[in-house]
Each structure stands twice: as structure tokens, then as C-alpha cells.
Amino acid sequence: MKRPHRWAPKIAMLPTILTVVVIYVGCLSWTVFVSFTDSQSIPDLTPSGLEQWIRLFLDYRWRAAMSHMFVFGAFYVIGCLVLGYVLAIFIDQRVRGEDFFRTVILCPHALSFIVTGELWKWYLDPEFGLQKFVRDLGWSRFTFDWIADRHLAIYTLVIAGIWQSVGVVMVLMLAGLRSVDEDIWKVTRVDGIPALRVYLSVVPPMMLPSLLTSVALLGTGAVKNYDLVVAMTGGGPGIATDVPSKFVMEYLFERSNIGLAAAGATTMLLTTIVVAAPLLLWQAWQRRRRLARNA
Amino acid sequence: MAVGLAFPDHAAGPAPRRLSPARLAIYVFLAFSAAFFLVPIYIMIATALKTMPEIRGGSALHWPVAPDLVAWFKAWSSACVGLDCTGIHVGFWNSVRIVVPSVFLAVLVGAINGYCLSFWRFRGANLMFAIMLFAIFIPYQVFVFPMISISAFFGQYGKLPGIILVHVIFGMPIMTLMFRNYFAGLPIDVFKAARVDGAGFWRIFWQIMLPMSKPIIVVAVIWQATASWNDYLLGLVFAGRDNLPMTAQLNLLVTAEMGAHEYNVDMAATLQTALIPLIIYFVSGKWFARGIAAGAVKG
Numbered sequence A: 001m002k003r004p005h006r007w008a009p010k011i012a013m014l015p016t017i018l019t020v021v022v023i024y025v026g027c028l029s030w031t032v033f034v035s036f037t038d039s040q041s042i043p044d045l046t047p048s049g050l051e052q053w054i055r056l057f058l059d060y061r062w063r064a065a066m067s068h069m070f071v072f073g074a075f076y077v078i079g080c081l082v083l084g085y086v087l088a089i090f091i092d093q094r095v096r097g098e099d100f101f102r103t104v105i106l107c108p109h110a111l112s113f114i115v116t117g118e119l120w121k122w123y124l125d126p127e128f129g130l131q132k133f134v135r136d137l138g139w140s141r142f143t144f145d146w147i148a149d150r151h152l153a154i155y156t157l158v159i160a161g162i163w164q165s166v167g168v169v170m171v172l173m174l175a176g177l178r179s180v181d182e183d184i185w186k187v188t189r190v191d192g193i194p195a196l197r198v199y200l201s202v203v204p205p206m207m208l209p210s211l212l213t214s215v216a217l218l219g220t221g222a223v224k225n226y227d228l229v230v231a232m233t234g235g236g237p238g239i240a241t242d243v244p245s246k247f248v249m250e251y252l253f254e255r256s257n258i259g260l261a262a263a264g265a266t267t268m269l270l271t272t273i274v275v276a277a278p279l280l281l282w283q284a285w286q287r288r289r290r291l292a293r294n295a
Numbered sequence B: 001m002a003v004g005l006a007f008p009d010h011a012a013g014p015a016p017r018r019l020s021p022a023r024l025a026i027y028v029f030l031a032f033s034a035a036f037f038l039v040p041i042y043i044m045i046a047t048a049l050k051t052m053p054e055i056r057g058g059s060a061l062h063w064p065v066a067p068d069l070v071a072w073f074k075a076w077s078s079a080c081v082g083l084d085c086t087g088i089h090v091g092f093w094n095s096v097r098i099v100v101p102s103v104f105l106a107v108l109v110g111a112i113n114g115y116c117l118s119f120w121r122f123r124g125a126n127l128m129f130a131i132m133l134f135a136i137f138i139p140y141q142v143f144v145f146p147m148i149s150i151s152a153f154f155g156q157y158g159k160l161p162g163i164i165l166v167h168v169i170f171g172m173p174i175m176t177l178m179f180r181n182y183f184a185g186l187p188i189d190v191f192k193a194a195r196v197d198g199a200g201f202w203r204i205f206w207q208i209m210l211p212m213s214k215p216i217i218v219v220a221v222i223w224q225a226t227a228s229w230n231d232y233l234l235g236l237v238f239a240g241r242d243n244l245p246m247t248a249q250l251n252l253l254v255t256a257e258m259g260a261h262e263y264n265v266d267m268a269a270t271l272q273t274a275l276i277p278l279i280i281y282f283v284s285g286k287w288f289a290r291g292i293a294a295g296a297v298k299g
Helices: A008-012 A014-034 A051-058 A060-091 A098-110 A113-123 A130-136 A153-179 A182-190 A195-202 A204-224 A227-232 A244-253 A258-294 B021-048 B052-057 B070-077 B089-119 B125-135 B144-153 B160-184 B188-196 B201-212 B214-230 B233-238 B246-255 B263-284 B286-295
Strands: none
Touching: A008 A014, A008 B089, A008 B201, A014 A258, A014 B089, A014 B125, A014 B144, A014 B160, A051 A060, A051 A258, A060 A098, A060 A153, A060 A204, A060 A244, A060 A258, A060 B021, A098 A153, A098 B021, A098 B263, A098 B286, A113 A153, A113 A227, A113 B021, A113 B214, A113 B246, A113 B263, A153 A204, A153 A227, A153 B021, A153 B286, A182 A195, A195 A204, A204 A244, A204 A258, A227 A244, A227 B246, A244 A258, A258 B125, A258 B144, B021 B070, B021 B263, B052 B263, B070 B263, B089 B125, B089 B160, B089 B201, B089 B214, B089 B246, B089 B263, B125 B160, B144 B160, B144 B233, B160 B214, B160 B233, B160 B286, B188 B201, B201 B214, B214 B246, B214 B263, B214 B286, B233 B246, B246 B263, B263 B286
């Protein structure tokens, strides 16, 4: 066998290698570095220590944005996991019309967060949407105006976010449920273990891959969350639904404080690392175990 | 399991004939869930078909008394997007011009990467793949500013090739992941036999591997087309005013503060923006769900 092709894969992957080095490593490092400089509207690479970081975390709006992100993230991730798992369990009960239900549940995921935001803004509009509909039915004092409420607007984002994303969890969990060994189901039936316990404590550990994948996807999605906020609430009322992603975009492009924006972006990056770590560590551990077994 | 292409299959066995109370509860729950997912889509269509007086008189959930397409045509060809009152069709065609080449390129690059990473491993390949996997999770805000400088340096900032390339750059990791996992599931003997027969790097790729990867190509195309059509942030930053994608134009159209809000036009424009992904979703059927299983990051 001749081996004239040792260079071929490297040449074929050259664009990718360049992208990884220049964009994924280069641009990322640049942003982290710039967070330690005094860059205003144009990048200035003289280090200025922690100045931007101190300014950032003293900024009332940034701290509010961070806490909104955590509130949104917690409810969004847990909501998607619980509802997605319940939907997957119910669909797995040999129901008629399984295809219909699956198609409907996953359908919103085909839509962008911009479209999702426009839809839900209209749906929850106190003057014309759900509230008006229920009042017209006769419950004239029914109130559901969260989207205009400073304290509750963030939860309307959670509802819309879950609506868009829960289908993915349902698909992953359904795949997880159906990958559980048939014998396990038989044993639990023979032993008469109640269904509730099977789904709460027997099956979940076997679905760890689906679970970790969902957590990483949803959690990092919550950090990235930008389009939905822009389309649905614009960060309002006031700054009630402002989020770090929006804060960073504004300081990059409108308020021209690149150093501060870079510190914000780096904080988002760190949050992403923490959220994705369980999945990535588990994968690395699995790979090590596979290698050890093959050796 | 290397790739989720076998999934989703159906529940084992037929549905039971008898409708016990427990099973009735399951159906009631699923019916309520279906309503939760469908109502927002229903009100989008209903509102788009109404006149403004009817919208003011009723609620978003009523079906129009006399459906008409006035709002639909206005949204498409004469509603104001920013300062231009040319409708959202401009954004539609911008998105087509961005999405079509970026899908083609991202899938091709992903296929080549997956092929190299499965059959032609070289030093550093693992590290590169690990970085790519992690990049899937990173917010764009971390990259955009220096990327603007780079694209400006090459004279591509705010130009069509620039935004296409940005989509390829951010689509590539997941495309690579899909193809790598798919190729890893193919029997290695196919590759070895081709090597023994003297086939080279590119011949094996074009004549053996690519023809064998039709299922994953379908999945990858659906994924990348939906993702790049639905993108907002990248288009907003990199496309420039003349190439602004449909999502960005939709947001401009809806947030325009001039005059009274025309909710029917807003919803018609929203429906038009949602149309391509919805068509992809309903035409592709189970392939869409397969893409989620295949794109879910597994090592």
C-alpha cells in the first residue's frame, strides 16, 4: 500500500484548522484579553487590570441582567426537563396518534426565537390576547398581564422559551426511554414496582446521557438567550427582562465600551463552561473508560 | 449507538383497546399539551387573516369572520421595514441568498471534516475536535467583535459572502459532529478495501463515502437550513443593511413605532418568516427529529 496521502487530510481540513485557530481560539482569547484593557469605542490593547470587571460588577443593570439570566435559566431548564420527561413518558404509553402528538410538540422548535417572541408577545398582550379572550368568555375579572408586570415579565419569557424548546427534550428523553433494556421493564412489572417509582428512580440513572445532553443544551441556550428577549419584551418593562447577552451587544455596538462588553462576554463564557462542564467531563470519562477497556 | 438515525421508532406493540381511567387521563393530558403548542400558531394564522377593526373588537383567539389576505400582501410587499416601505419580501430573498450557499458549504466542510476525523486521524485532530465541540455552546458575543475586524480587513464586512462565511464557521462544528459520528458507525472494512484497491483520499471521499452518507446529508441540510434561516444575531451584525435577513427585518417591521400598530400585518409578516422552517419541518417529517438526536452532542 503506498502512502502518498499523509498530507491530504491536513490540506483538506486546512480551512477548518484555520477557523479553529483564528476564530475559536484567537477571537475568544482576544475578547478575554480586551476585558483587561481600557478599550472604549476602539480597541486599545494596553492592560488596565481589573478596571472593567470592577465597573461591570458594580453596574446595577449588569447585576440585574445576570440575576434575570439565572432566574430564566433555572425555570427554563427545570421546566423543559420536567415537562419534556412527562411528555415523553405519556407518549411512550402506546398511545394512539403518537405521530400526531410528537409532530405537534416538536413543531415550535422549527421556529426561530424571533418568531416565538413575536407570537407570544401578541398572545399575552393584555388588551387583545389571552386575557381578553377569557374575559370575553364571561370571567370579566380574569387577569393575566405578566408581560407588562415588572416582577413577572421574566416568567413570560420562560413560558415562551419552554414552548419553543421542550420538544427537543421530549425527543431526547423518548430516545432515552426506548434505549432502556426491555428486560428492565419486565423485571419492574414482575416485581410489581409502581410506575411512578420506576420513572422517578429506576429509569433516570439509565438515561444519564440524554439528561446531561439536555441540561447542557438548555443551560447554554439560556446563557445565549438574546433573540427571544429582543422580540418579546425588548428587555422591558424598564430593565425587568434585560439579560447579559443584550447588555453586551449594546455596549459593543451602541454605547461603545468594548472593554466593558468584553468583560461581560467573558462572564457569559465562564457561565457557559460551568453549565456545559458536566456533559463534557462525563464524555471525557466515558472515552477514557472505552480506551481502557480496549487496551 | 453512533448516530441516532435509527431513532425514533414507535412504542412496542399496539395501543390497548380498553380505555381505562388512567389511559383517559393520559389522553386528556396530551390533548391539553397539544393545545398549548398549537394555539400560538393558530392565533398567528387567525390574526394574519383579520382586518384591524375586527382585531380591535375581539380577541386574538377568535377565528376571523371574513378571512382576507389584505394584511398578507401588505406585509409581503408594502409594509415599512425601517425606512423602506417595501415589505418583508426583501428580507425573504436576502435570507434565501444567505441560506442556500451557507448550507451547501457548511455541509460540504462538515462531510470532509467528519471523513478526515474518522478515517485519517492525524496528530492534534482530537484536540481540534474537542475545541469544535465546545464551540457549539459558546455565545456569539464572545466572538463577534474581533470577527468584525477580520471581515473588514478582507473587505467582507456587511457583504453577502461575509455573512455566508460566518454561517459556515458557526455551523461547521455541528456538521462535523454529525458526519464524524455517522462515519464512525460505518464498517471500517469498506475503507480498508478501498485503500487496498489503491483509491486515494479524495476518490474514497467522493466515490465511496459521500454516496454512502445520503441519510446524514439529509439530516445535516435540514439542520443547517433551519438554523441559518432562524438566525438573528449573526445576520444583524454581519449581513449589512442591504442583506439583512428576514428575522432581522421582521423585528424592524414589528417594532416600527410610526403610526398605529397593524397587528394583522405584524402577524402576517411573522407567519411569512416562519413559513420556510415550517415547510421544512412538515415535509421532512421524522428527519427533523433524527437531526436532533444526531446533533445532540455526544462524544
